[in-house]
Amino acid sequence: MVGELKVIQGGREERRCAQCSLRPICLPESLPDSYIHEISKIIKTQPPVAKNGSLYRQGEAFAMVYALRAGTVKNVSVSEDGIEYVNGFHFPGDLIGLESLGHGSYTSSAIALERISVCGVPIKQLEALCSEDSRMMRRIFDEFGKEFSGGEVARKRLLRHDAEERLADFLVETAKRLENTGRSSTDLYLSMSRRDIGRYIGLAPETVSRSFTRLEDAGLLRVEGKRVQILDPRRLLRLVETTSSLRSLKD
Amino acid sequence: MVGELKVIQGGREERRCAQCSLRPICLPESLPDSYIHEISKIIKTQPPVAKNGSLYRQGEAFAMVYALRAGTVKNVSVSEDGIEYVNGFHFPGDLIGLESLGHGSYTSSAIALERISVCGVPIKQLEALCSEDSRMMRRIFDEFGKEFSGGEVARKRLLRHDAEERLADFLVETAKRLENTGRSSTDLYLSMSRRDIGRYIGLAPETVSRSFTRLEDAGLLRVEGKRVQILDPRRLLRLVETTSSLRSLKD
DNA sequence: CGGTGCCTTGAACAATGTCAACCTCTGTGG
């Protein structure tokens, strides 16, 4: 079954990568066509995942990474004592699952916040491709570097900013990432709940809500539930770059 | 010049890796001797670095990663507005510099907290070795996975714990890592300042100090400046595993 | 021996978590 499927879909997949609107993001370096061919061959078609469905769950054997084509995903992990952490959100063009590299099983779960569509890449074959071609390896190294930096940024946000600044930071980050995928950087649709945002930036949902209204009152945003419009990107950015809190960090 | 140096030092370095006390940590998988040979060849001798000296500085071209042989290192980065972040500490056996992978230049600085000795590995040659041998690549993937998990752990510590728990968490983490290098897991020498600890776990130095005394009063520790003795590892661990704070995370 | 940096301790204050009430929206079943 699988074999037949692969044969039938080989051509389709190849076209998919070559023509995919995400290609500049997913495969940003100018790669020769032969290369696209190689990559296309190992991509596995994935059925779309419904809202609240999972791409993978924490603890499952680590087998695939995914490139997100459409929709948004939240990355959560649950500690032994049952506390749920939101590690981050993924937008179209992101590679999902790399955080589990080097562990035998997924260290977190990837949950669809709305119906999503993805490409799947078996990790074994990706590794094989990496050892065949150093460009691919370097690409994964780069991706890993990004992943790591993302974590650092998230950590620093927790250290440095007060509630309003953290939310501003989150919004700026999100706007930038959406812009990279060609969407508006001022009209955001935040498909995640206030609680998820709070779990990500380390605030109680009530505080998230209050911060939204304060930013709105200050004229920086227009907030309508999950729809958020950034009215004054410059001032929002300034808020992020300023550090009001924590004398002990300054010095 | 380089060529000659390599020839002369080839034998010396090779012995060094084969006999190094850190070998089980640095090269944990049972690798054939031919492999040790390959790795030994690309290792560059490094002069020891004095206290407060740097292995590399933020912004320099990313050229080498280092294996720490002796001493401790703090990893710091400075944001544009001059705030210093402590991203973590390194102990013997750690690979240092991987966090800059995928960026052209070092994203942080590595500062010696005491006189240190290291092995240097040119990143270009490491990459070359990776693309020649998939075992080495997987080893780096693993190391990166560890690096990433470390960041996640640090992030979760900030989200979840109150001051005392964060300090306990830091101590448990440090004890565990020291234990892995064969040192005592109960008698710690913390070469970093209270301020550095605070910057790492997100507390003012005063709060770090107060938390130390509270843990001491509770009979969990014996604190004498930088010398910390863990008297009751079990209770300390329980403190870490418990989550007193943040109802909003629990649910 | 004096100074400088680091650590500790105390007291006041500010920020955010907590608890509780109310609101809106959505989906469901009568």
Place this chain on the structure above:
DNA sequence: CCACAGAGGTTGACATTGTTCAAGGCACCG
């Protein structure tokens, strides 16, 4: 079509916690 239930969001009042500011002690090093 409407009533209702439940979840998510907002807002208010209060308690808690950690930062801030200030002062004093200790050790190391000139």
